[in-house]
Amino acid sequence: MLPSINNLKLPDVWQHQAVNLLREGVDVVVSAPTGAGKTYIFELLHQSRSLDGQAVYTVPTRALANDKYAEWKEAKWDVGIATGDVSENVSAPVLVATLETQLERLVRGEGPAILVIDEYQMIGDGQRGSHYEAAIALAPMETRLLLLSGSVANPEDVVTWMRRLGREAEVVMTKERPVPLDEMPWESLPQRMARHFEQFWPKFASAVMLADLAPLLIFSPRRKEAENIARRLASDLPPGDPLDLTPEQRAVCGKDLANLLEKRIAYHHSGLSYAARAGVIEPLAKAGQLRVIAATMGLAAGINFSVRSVHVAATTFHDGKSEHKLAPDELLQMYGRAGRRGLDERGYVVTTRQSPSLHDARPARLHRSNLLAWPIFLRVMKHAAVTQQNPFEEAEKFAQRLFAKVPPLLGLEAEIPEGALQGGLQEAKALFGLEATEKQMLNSRGEWERKPSLPPEWLPLGQAWVASVEKIAPALSVSGFVAHFAHGIGRVGKVGPGSGGNGKVFYGVEIPLGMKVEAEAGETPAPHFTGGTPVLLSVRPTKSLRKMLKLPRKLEVMPVEEIEVLHGQELAEALRASYQSGFDQETQGLPALVRTVEKEGLVFAVFDLSELSVPVQRDSLGVPLFRVQERTQVVRNETGVHDPAGTNLEIRSTDRQPRAGSPIHAWRSLGLIDENGAPTRRGEIFSFFQGGEGLTIAAALEEDGYPIDDLVRHLANLRGGTKFDMPMTCDSERLGAVSRNTYGFINHQGYLENGLPPDYGDGTAELLDALLHPDQSARDKMPQDVAEGDISRAYIEWLSLLRHIIHAPTHSWRRWQALQEECGKVLKQHGKALRQLFYLNLPPLTNKQRHGKTKHYLLVK
Numbered sequence: 001m002l003p004s005i006n007n008l009k010l011p012d013v014w015q016h017q018a019v020n021l022l023r024e025g026v027d028v029v030v031s032a033p034t035g036a037g038k039t040y041i042f043e044l045l046h047q048s049r050s051l052d053g054q055a056v057y058t059v060p061t062r063a064l065a066n067d068k069y070a071e072w073k074e075a076k077w078d079v080g081i082a083t084g085d086v087s088e089n090v091s092a093p094v095l096v097a098t099l100e101t102q103l104e105r106l107v108r109g110e111g112p113a114i115l116v117i118d119e120y121q122m123i124g125d126g127q128r129g130s131h132y133e134a135a136i137a138l139a140p141m142e143t144r145l146l147l148l149s150g151s152v153a154n155p156e157d158v159v160t161w162m163r164r165l166g167r168e169a170e171v172v173m174t175k176e177r178p179v180p181l182d183e184m185p186w187e188s189l190p191q192r193m194a195r196h197f198e199q200f201w202p203k204f205a206s207a208v209m210l211a212d213l214a215p216l217l218i219f220s221p222r223r224k225e226a227e228n229i230a231r232r233l234a235s236d237l238p239p240g241d242p243l244d245l246t247p248e249q250r251a252v253c254g255k256d257l258a259n260l261l262e263k264r265i266a267y268h269h270s271g272l273s274y275a276a277r278a279g280v281i282e283p284l285a286k287a288g289q290l291r292v293i294a295a296t297m298g299l300a301a302g303i304n305f306s307v308r309s310v311h312v313a314a315t316t317f318h319d320g321k322s323e324h325k326l327a328p329d330e331l332l333q334m335y336g337r338a339g340r341r342g343l344d345e346r347g348y349v350v351t352t353r354q355s356p357s358l359h360d361a362r363p364a365r366l367h368r369s370n371l372l373a374w375p376i377f378l379r380v381m382k383h384a385a386v387t388q389q390n391p392f393e394e395a396e397k398f399a400q401r402l403f404a405k406v407p408p409l410l411g412l413e414a415e416i417p418e419g420a421l422q423g424g425l426q427e428a429k430a431l432f433g434l435e436a437t438e439k440q441m442l443n444s445r446g447e448w449e450r451k452p453s454l455p456p457e458w459l460p461l462g463q464a465w466v467a468s469v470e471k472i473a474p475a476l477s478v479s480g481f482v483a484h485f486a487h488g489i490g491r492v493g494k495v496g497p498g499s500g501g502n503g504k505v506f507y508g509v510e511i512p513l514g515m516k517v518e519a520e521a522g523e524t525p526a527p528h529f530t531g532g533t534p535v536l537l538s539v540r541p542t543k544s545l546r547k548m549l550k551l552p553r554k555l556e557v558m559p560v561e562e563i564e565v566l567h568g569q570e571l572a573e574a575l576r577a578s579y580q581s582g583f584d585q586e587t588q589g590l591p592a593l594v595r596t597v598e599k600e601g602l603v604f605a606v607f608d609l610s611e612l613s614v615p616v617q618r619d620s621l622g623v624p625l626f627r628v629q630e631r632t633q634v635v636r637n638e639t640g641v642h643d644p645a646g647t648n649l650e651i652r653s654t655d656r657q658p659r660a661g662s663p664i665h666a667w668r669s670l671g672l673i674d675e676n677g678a679p680t681r682r683g684e685i686f687s688f689f690q691g692g693e694g695l696t697i698a699a700a701l702e703e704d705g706y707p708i709d710d711l712v713r714h715l716a717n718l719r720g721g722t723k724f725d726m727p728m729t730c731d732s733e734r735l736g737a738v739s740r741n742t743y744g745f746i747n748h749q750g751y752l753e754n755g756l757p758p759d760y761g762d763g764t765a766e767l768l769d770a771l772l773h774p775d776q777s778a779r780d781k782m783p784q785d786v787a788e789g790d791i792s793r794a795y796i797e798w799l800s801l802l803r804h805i806i807h808a809p810t811h812s813w814r815r816w817q818a819l820q821e822e823c824g825k826v827l828k829q830h831g832k833a834l835r836q837l838f839y840l841n842l843p844p845l846t847n848k849q850r851h852g853k854t855k856h857y858l859l860v861k
Contacts, residue, residue, distance in 0.1 A: 011044055012037065014174040018146075019044050022114070027145040027162055027169040029120075031155040031363075033177040034336025035306065038148040039068075042116050046077075046094060053113025054091070058099040058135075060119050060128075062086075062796075066278065067304060069096045084800035100131055100690055103138075104807070107379050111143035120147040120158070121329065121366055123403060127750060127758075129369035131690060134376045137401040141166065150336065151329035153363035161403050179339030183358040184213065184309070184348045193858065201229050202236035204352075205292055206858060208309060209237075213348050214291045214856035215307040219334050221297065221317035223269045223787075229294040229313075230267035234260045241854060243289055248843035249280050261290070264854070268295040271787030279842030288343070289849055291856040297326070297334070309348035310338040315356050331361035368403040371750040372663055375694060378672060378687035382679045391677030392643050392664070411662025412643065435634045436744035442467045442629040443619035451630060453705030456617060458588065462506070462610025464626040467619075475626050476506040476610055485509050485579040485591075485609060489544070495594065495608050509579075509591065510604040511571060514539030517557050537596075539563070539603045548574045560596050560603060568593045571605055588613040639668040642675045666748055670695070681813060688808040691750065692757035693718040693801065699742035700735055701815040708818045711735070712802065712826055713765050719797035720761025721790075732765035764794050771795075802827045 011019070018028045018041045032038050042057060059065050062083045069081040072094065080089030082097040089095075099117065115135070123132045139145060145167070147158065155171045162169040189207035197203045201218075208216050220226040243264050250258040252275040260266055266281045284290050286305040293307070297317050312334055315326045326334075335358060339347020349358045380398045381391035392412060399407040441451040444467050464475045475481055479492045486492060486509050493510035517538040538559045541551055549567050551558070563571075572590040580586060591607040598604075616624035640657050641664065658664040667673045672683035679687060685701065686694035696718060700706050714732040740755035747753055753760075771791060802823040811817070 011040065012174070014172055015041050015044065018172040019048070021170055021172070022144055022146060023048075023050050025144065025168070027147075027167050029147045029155045029158050029162070029169060029171050030149070031152060031171060031173040032148075032150055033175065034150045034333065035178055035339060035341055036150070036174060036176065037178070038150065039118070041148075042146060045114070051093075051113050054093060054095060055114045055116070056095045056097055056102060056112040057116040058097050058102060058118060060099070060122055062098060063278070064118075064304070065096050065098055067282075072096070084803060085796045087803065099135055100128075103131060103135060103376070103690065104809075106135055106138040106140075107376060109138075109140060111140040113142075114144040114146060115139055116146045116148065118148045121149045121152045121364070123158075124364070124366050124369055126369050126371060127691075130371045130373035130376075130750075133368055133403050134373045136162065136403075137165065137398070138376070145169070151332050151363045153365045155366075158366065158403070165401055177339075178341050179344055179347045181335060181338055181347045181349060181358060184211075184350050186311075186350055186352050189213075189350075197236050199232055199236065201232050204311070204350075205233050206237060208311075208350055209291065209856060209858045212857040213309040213350065215285070215288060215309075216292045216350070217299075217307040217310045217337055218292065218294045219297055219299070219310070219312045220294050221314040223271050223296055225313075226267045226269055226294040226296055230260055230265050230292070233292055233294075234263045234265045237263070237265075238858060239263055240291070240856075240858070243284075244846070244848070245280075246843055246846060252276055252843060253280055264289065264291040264856070266290050266293050268293055268299055269789070270296070270298060270793065271789040273788045274792055275842060277789070283845050284849060287845060287850050287852075288340070289852070289854055291854075297330075306337050306340045306347075308338065308340060308344050309350050310335055311350045311352075312356055326356070327364060328360060328362045329364035331356055332363060335361050372399075372408055373690075374663065374667070374672075374751065375687040375690055377663070378667070378679045378683050381673065381677050382684060382687065385676070385678035390643070391673070392641070395664075395677070409659075409662065411658035411664035412641070412656060435636065436746075437632050437741055438635045439741075440631050440633050441617065441619065441625070442469070444472055444621055444623035444625065446472055448631065448633070449620055451617070451628070453703040454617070455705055456615030457624065458613045459616050459624050460610055461587070461612040461614045461626065464614055464616050464624050466627065467623075467625050468629055474504070474506065476508070477504050479507050482507040482509065482609065485575070487578045487581065489575055489578040490604075490607075493597075493604065493606055495606060495610075506610070508594070508609050509575060509607045510597070511545075511575065511607065512542050513545055513560065513563055513596065513603045513605055514541040514558070516598055516601050516603050537598075537603065563605070564593060564596065568605075572607065575607060637669050637671050638675065639665050640675060641668065641677065643677070670743060670748075681811075684811060685813075685816060689804070691759075692748075692752050693759075695743065695751060696735065696739040696757055696760075697805075697819075700738050701813070701819065702742070703738055704815070706734070706738065708815070708822045711819065712822050713769065715801055716765040716768050716794060716798035717761055717763070718757055719759050719801060720764025720767075720794050721759055730763050730766045733762060736760065736762060761794075764798075767791065768795055768798060799827060799830055 014032070015037060018030055021028050022045055028041075030038050030041060042055070045051060046055060057068065059068060062085065065081060065083045069079060072079045077094055078089075078092050079094045079096060080092035081087070082090050082095060082101045084098060084101055095112070099122075102115070105111065117132065117135065120132060123129050125132070136145065145162070149155075152158070155173065159169045159171050186204060186207060190210040191203075191207055193206040193210065194203040197206065205216060208214060218229060220229055241264070243262050245253075245258055245261060249261075252273065253261060254276075257266070257272075257276060261280065261284065266285070268277065268281055272281070281290075281293075282305065285293055285307070312326070312331065316323055317326070335349050338349055351357050377395050377398060381395050384391040384394035392410075395410055396407075399410060402408060439451040440448045443449050444465055446467065446469070461475055465473065466475045466478055466481050471478055471480075476495075482492050490509045490511040492507050494505050495508035496506065497504060517540055538557045540556060541549075541558055545551070549570060569590070572593060575591055576587070589612050591609050592611055593605055594608045595606050596603055597606055614626050616626050617628050618624050640655060643656055658668065664673075667683070668675075671680055672686055673679050682698045682702070685698040688694060689697070697715070700711050710731070714735040717732050717735055736756055743752060743755050745755045750758065767786070768791075805823045806820055806827065808820070
């Protein structure tokens with residue numbers, strides 16, 4: 001295991017050299033084998049009290065951060081932690097952090113007194129390499145840099161790069177491994193127990209244990225295989241000295257895993273719960289209490305613990321998306337687990353004829369990945385625009401600060417320099433896929449505009465307008481529109497002047513009641529006027545009126561007043577039933593019978609439609625439109641740029657077209673920058689994030705009708721991965737649909753895959769919702785094969801994203817402000833649960849588990 005504060009007192013010469021260089025203000029790049037004591041350089045520097053300001057120690061994974069935080073806290077350091085999901089004591093003199101949590105302060109030009117980048121070979125990682133590269137490029141000159149790795153073959157190239165940035169830097173190197181490694185062929189180990197077993201793994205492990213080479217770590221390519229290996233070994237191997245577990249340890253591990261642990265055998269993968277992994281298995285492994293651990297490849301870059309011997313079962317594994325072949329430097333990290341400093345004189349790599357050998361492991365030459373940190377480029381361009389500098393020139397200057405002999409090309413270069421294809425243009429691949437689309441509506445000016453996704457607003461029909469290619473006017477002033485309401489039961493009729501006192505005629509519906517019949521003397525006049533003179537009026541009902549009112553056949557004459565008073569509502573309901581059958585959208589309320597009129601011997605009941613409530617959509621001019629005309633239009637953003645000074649001294653052209661597939665072409669086609677290079681609102685929101693999730697969030701915020709509380713829940717999909725596809729229709733699918741509608745089914749390496757961020761997982765939001773609000777119906781919808789560790793990871797990633805949004809920069813956009821506010825509320829509700837997930841009372845090791853000396857070899861009688 002790595003040297004700790006307590007068991008390493010005297011530094012080696014190379015460690016002392018590194019500390020002295022840092023004290024003198026020199027940046028240091030350390031190249032030393034795993035287990036040599038790279039971390040001790042920082043511990044010595046801290047203990048010497050020669051640091052004036054905060055020290056930030058960054059690691060690639062949360063597990064490593066939690067591990068280092070716990071170690072230094074136990075050593076009584078004043079230490080904090082920041083991993084996105086957890087943020088504790090962040091202003092402490094020493095802060096352990098994942099690197100991405102520190103990018104924001106570096107972008108702002110702020111930095112700690114010393115920034116330690118452990119495992120800096122991550123610069124070459126296909127997904128996160130751009131973050132590591134940017135951190136070094138952005139670090140202020142007054143911030144000392146300490147870069148640590150044991151698997152980089154060319155640390156001198158990194159120092160050359162740092163010097164090009166204007167930094168004073170040196171390599172400190174040692175090739176001496178405190179615990180040397182030997183390769184041990186399994187076939188040469190004692191085989192006298194092999195005949196007792198039918199399966200290979202018991203034969204393998206028994207030979208290792210007979211040779212007294214345990215604890216043994218077996219790297220297996222897949223979870224199921226790791227579990228199966230552990231179960232087979234626990235079933236077949238002689239039990240040996242049993243491990244006593246506490247009731248608390250058994251409770252967090254479950255019966256199956258606890259039974260394995262009692263036989264000092266375990267499996268380890270990310271599907272296990274945090275409590276089982278970090279609370280039981282890892283502490284027991286560090287204490288040397290487990291004789292065999294079968295683990296997936298992820299453990300190589302996980303927590304720090306060592307065993308006596310290591311075996312790598314396969315050279316390929318599936319990373320969740322595709323088959324991945326182990327690189328030589330990855331093998332080097334795995335083999336680096338062999339040999340416990342202070343306990344073993346040598347470490348062993350146990351091989352078979354099919355497995356990789358010690359000679360297959362070696363440091364790799366470090367190259368930058370093909371991925372550019374788009375968000376950071378946009379932040380640089382935003383600052384340039386605000387300070388009235390040329391954003392394109394500033395972006396090019398930043399590109400020149402990256403880890404490459406030939407800077408990555410952005411798309412406005414006059415000529416492609418020699419070697420550029422290997423350095424930058426590999427990411428400038430042709431874009432393909434279905435194009436972005438936009439729903440549009442015809443507005444009150446007869447122009448097509450983007451249709452807002454707001455839910456309809458209900459207004460009286462008298463206030464609504466209709467807009468078509470032929471006519472744009474108040475709805476009730478268009479007789480052809482009102483004719484739809486008659487729908488075979490009546491006809492269009494004039495009601496009166498339009499609303500607002502403009503004197504325009506507006507229309508209603510006239511329903512024929514019957515032929516006029518003069519009333520007899522002495523009868524009360526009906527409310528019907530002709531030329532101002534009251535007329536006693538009755539009607540001979542029409543067939544349609546008889547049918548509507550279900551009048552008896554013997555009733556030949558009917559007073560109009562009786563129809564109005566007793567049957568007015570029935571007529572209104574019959575009219576509503578008629579026109580609703582002809583409309584896609586339902587109206588609310590009843591038309592109002594305002595009067596009766598006589599025309600050519602027929603009497604009509606006149607109905608006013610103005611108070612009917614109808615769903616309307618307001619256009620950008622604020623006009624409420626009923627039954628808007630829509631279309632779906634392919635959106636192609638302009639990609640040309642206006643470069644006032646030119647980004648090349650030999651070119652002064654102003655209007656230019658970036659090369660197709662280049663970063664600038666992509667930023668323009670995605671609507672992230674304007675023609676002058678200044679980030680758009682969408683681009684600014686995107687730049688607050690570190691990957692493609694910012695694109696989807698910006699697109700969702702542009703949909704005004706997307707409720708913020710729904711969006712916050714749906715954000716869980718952005719980092720859900722592909723394991724949580726729910727067997728049902730999910731309302732969170734709206735988030736993916738918005739992203740694809742906005743950008744199309746398009747690919748941009750590291751940012752969009754078929755229009756979605758690379759880690760997008762449909763159904764994650766519903767899965768978490770079912771867990772957080774458990775009821776029978778929710779449980780029935782949950783997939784049955786989801787591991788507890790995957791669920792907790794999805795939950796942590798969601799809350800980590802919410803925390804990131806809360807601490808992201810402010811923006812004047814009200815929708816962004818509302819998102820930050822809602823994320824704050826939700827995170828406050830879940831804060832206790834998150835703390836329990838990481839700081840729940842993990843079962844402590846007993847004194848015997850922590851300090852007990854265990855013999856792992858087999859005794860054969």
